[in-house]
Amino acid sequence: MRLDKFICKSTELTRTEAKKVLKNGEVRVNGDVAKNAAMQVHENNTITIGGQALTARGSRYYILHKVVDSICSNVDEVYPSVLNFLEVDKAFDLHIAGRLDADTTGLVLITDDGRWSHNVISPKKQCQKTYRVWLRHEIPDENLVDLIAKFEQGLQLQGEDSLTRPAHLKRVATAELVDDECYKSEVLLTITEGKYHQVKRMFAAVGNRVVGLHREQIGEIMLGDLAPGEWRELTVEEIALFL
Structure with a gap:
């Protein structure tokens, strides 16, 4: 943990106030004066301000x-x-x-x-993250098996050197009329990585467009x-x- 963050977690000082006491030479780490706010400290370090030992509050x-x-x-x-x-x-x-x-x-x-x-x-860590995705275009029954296989095998995203990691796709609902011109399908997608705009880019790579995106689960933690x-x-x- 950064030293300035440790101080904030151990006192009522703000980050600005923590940097001020550091600059003034009031902080010691294992007996040595410490002025670098970005210094990495650990639970076994002895950290004091004005001779008073600090103990970090529990994480939240x-x-x-x-x-x-x-x-x-x-x-x-x-x-x-x-x-x-x-x-x-x-x-x-x-x-x-x-x-x-x-x-x-x-x-x-x-x-x-x-x-x-x-x-x-x-x-x-390959932590699984599950998203409920609403798509602009319908996924026809005859294309579903092939599309699921493509996501399992990995997709080539624009600007990326490697394929995406295997992802699990499940169709939840067939096309639904949204307005006079827009139809969509509802699917669940589980991925184990987090590239920039990854879900949107994955469906763009197979000729579809995400019109709604909602994360339901990370690992075993559910919304x-x-x-x-x-x-x-x-x-x-x-x-x-x-x-």
């Missing part, structure tokens, strides 16, 4: 049902950050483990445990009946899944 873990037109960022931009929905102290000291686009809804995991979130998003904008703490069992 939340699940949130992201609404459309919100962003997975620690700052508000054109759209508000999803962290605004969390009614907890120092919400903006947390970070999002696995981001979603502004127009995508569904399951978001939020924490201040960097190692835990790494286990969620690292491609090496369940959380309403849009609602959140809760993860259970001990859910947290343990990525420790």
